[in-house]
Amino acid sequence: MKFVKKFPEIVIALAMVVMAVLQYAGGSSISNVLFHRGGSTTNELLPISTPMQTGEPFTVEMDLNLGLAGTFELNVHPDDCVTGMTVNGVVFPHTNYPGYCSWNQGFTVGSDEFKRVLGPKSSGKYHVVFEMHNNSGLGGITAALSTHGVLPAILSVAFYALLGLLVFMVGARLRIDKRLLFCFFLGLLLRVGYTQNTFYDERGHDVGGHIAYIQTIAEKHHIPGDKECWSCYHPPVYYVLSAGSWSLAKFLNASPFSFVQWLDFIFSLVALGFGLACIKALLYGNSRLIAGLLWSVWPSFLLASPRVGNDILLYAFYAVSLWGVLNYLKTSKGQFLITAVVAATLAYWTKTSGAIAFAAIGVAVLVHFVPRVFTAKPRKLEWVSIGLLVVLGGWIAFLTLTNSVVANAAGNDNTVLVTNSPGNFLYFDLQKFLTNPYIDPWHDELGRQYFWNYLAKTSLFGEFTLLNTDAGKWFACLASFCFVILVGFTMAGLWRKKWNRVDVVLVTQMLAFFVSMIALRLKYPFSCSNDFRYIVPVLLSVLPFTAEGICGDGASVKRRVCGWTAVVIFAVSASIVVLGA
Template sequence: MGKEKKLGNHAKDKLNGLLPYINVFLFITILFIIVYRLGIHQHVKIIQGFMLAGVFFSLAGLGICSLGKGYSWSTAVKVFIGIGFIMRIGYMLYTPYTTRAIDLGDSSLEGYGHAAYILKLLINGHLPETNWVQFYHPPFFHGTAAVVCFFVNKIMEYSKYEDILQIAKIVSCTAACWSLMLLPKICQELKLNARAKAIAAGIIAVLPSCYLMSARVNNDALVTYFMILAVLYTIRWYKTQNWENTICLGLAFGLGMMTKTSCGNIAIFTGALMLYVAYKKFKEKKGKDIGYKLLGFGSIAFPLGLWYTVRNYILFAQPFGYVVRIGTDQRIYTGDVSFVKRFLTFPARELFQPVYSNPWEEYNISMFVIKSSLFSEFTFDIPAMIPRILIALNSCMILLALGAMVYVMVKFKENKLLSRGMPVLWGVIYITFLYFNIEYPFGCTMDFRYIVPTAFLGAIFMGSVFEKACNRKTKKAVLCRFTIGTVTMLFGICSILMFCMIGQ
């Protein structure tokens, strides 16, 4: 009886843990329906005004609470996540899905982009008949978007494909918010306190790349969520190899690779930890139990993650790891530029001029990463001063994050998951990104959207160093706290202002 009660309580706790995610999805969906039914989405300045007001009152509320009870870092975490929600949801509401889109294609059944992929599932009820252009991608995002479009459109009653596809933004926006919600959980697993969580959450809450993904009708936001989820459950599985963590890890990888095969890059890190755990267990004569866990993980992750790839291999002879090719005669091709110019130089004179990234003209990966993490591949009709300040602050943030990673590796040796595991994971993501750019030398492959999880890791490193500095009273510690806090605050202000100024 006691065991049954304990299991019941455990199941209840897990359901309560899922409720915030369900509530976020429902809130975004209901708000979308209200805003679009009333036509408020056409009044960009009204939405941006509400965004600014929401951010202001959130920070004011945090300040008032601090005056009464003293500053609470735990409260700050919640406030920063709330600000992240406001910015992601607000940007999604006022931005049409055709604006700053990536690989969208025509909004018709005859197209070959992400829009047509969703429509084929929604209207025809089956997978694409070819693997042309974007149809080589696995279908989880597109299937989820088609389902959400189907049910929400029962209320919206749209007849035009262009209107129906606006609904698909709900999936990307939800995924962008869910990713932010996972960050404090990862910090918790890495044994970081509320100060570190607040700095990390504050950085990711104001990350422009996450805003841009939240309004896109493609699989970037959803695969980023599954990659972050896979990191969380890799850490949990490493610490406790129970069936719950095994199944959740398998689902994270399986559904992630069914969204976009690049999620499998994380498996290099996860696989290494699994082999290490298996080696230890076999030495302890517990190999049978860990063997069952690995088999269970594989039986979930591999069928979910690879069935579409196998299908396309059988039907279209599509190679494993296939990415759609662009002609080398296109201006976007960078393979005719030397390796040194692409990967080993940094043309500092181009940092502020031109302000925005141009995949058709640029070839230097470091420069493109700095700018595309802010603006992706687009230009914005706002005073040039704000994006230039953002570029300067973003460059400082990247340097601080890299410096923090090195510091964590040297000074946090007792916390092996943080000081060894997270830098290795960062290296895996970035090295596979570099390899991708060597194999597919095009301007668009340099976009930061492929490596957004590195920003999450950088935020964790900066939060860790900030926490350490708060425990010391030396001049270096004070300078460190001031630098991280000031740069993060200024970056957040400029990021929020920019996305509350731009038009559709």
């Protein structure tokens, strides 16, 4: 009992394990997936995607196990066309569902429809057979079960309630600011909710190329050449780590796509946690809460959490690198600068745009280390870190200047070409930004021609149309309106704050991000070249000034109330749009 009283966190963790086991035992699943093609049958894991001849027929069958669920929806994405569907031997009217011949749209069948068609043959288990044919390219299918029930809901709520309690108890033991713990827990819940309801290739970018890269490493045991797949020009760090996850899934006879997705989720928590650690080093009081809350719920950051691709690991290394820089400025300890340099190097070898992380390190050395050479005696470890910076930074600078940043740019569709006149960079169309809930790379009427319109809107919801209901459009436009207000507070924070060495580092990194985006758009004149996903970590340089603009020294009550109102409405609206997608 003394042990329990001294370490109640262990009891809570054990209770969570019990909840998780019960959820798993009573959970729903799709099993016994059989793929019939050309007279042969193989056992498969979803999703199925394989090269086929145009018009080639094939059949996929599977069992649906509902567990403790009361109701469910079966979400199906055929590649490309369902020509027949039977459930427990009963023919299903698949043509009633728009999307039965569309991989992108897909279709959903609910439990009520199963019961209506099957009648007495309806039960807790269903054997589903899809007769299909391929239209072109890859052929296959993916499907997922969304289930609902009182007992699973109770177990889920209990699990996350215990998780929240555990987070705050561990945080209290480690003396972590409760405001930051709240931000982390909120960010965790949002990411779990979004990841659970997102297909591996949903709202992604070049997912097929990323999967091919991962699969090559995992199954052929070599780093592919630049032209071996669409995404193979990227540096290998993310893909090597993901290949380990892929191989583990294969060993456990689980879906490798899901394992890679949840690995990305873990990377997103690393980025979230180290980002909050940076905010802790920069701000105090309510300013810390504002910046932490915005970092945790920022929609484009949230959208990247389960996305198959190297973006999210890049964010994690950026956050670690900036954390090292901030702690070096605070303590003058070389180990923090070494951490920053190593993380920046890994960021570059995750994605070439990671080279920008060296901007903050270089400025930190100029404003902190160089003056100390003349006024104090730097420690030996500091000199080691400077040597490491010179070697690794010089090497990466050489690689960046001598290699193409986007090696597959020539393969982009001409429909995403945009104009690069001065007006495209100097003008911001406020009317289009506020009245159009979303933006995409193809339609001028949404604002894609204007650099700042595209960058700002993709900073919210990427290039995607998310919650496309009337209410969803309202929430998206409301988030856009609050975004404009927050930009105003950011400008006020930049103007009013008395800058110190840390602020110089943040502003330099901020400018480096924005200049790199302008350069990318000028070199590759495609609308998608200035997608905000490339520079999400710039938020760690921007949000401290946003918070200072709202509740910095001398802020009036009116300014604080207006700022907090904009922050809360933005957080709620953006979260609804993303989770409702």
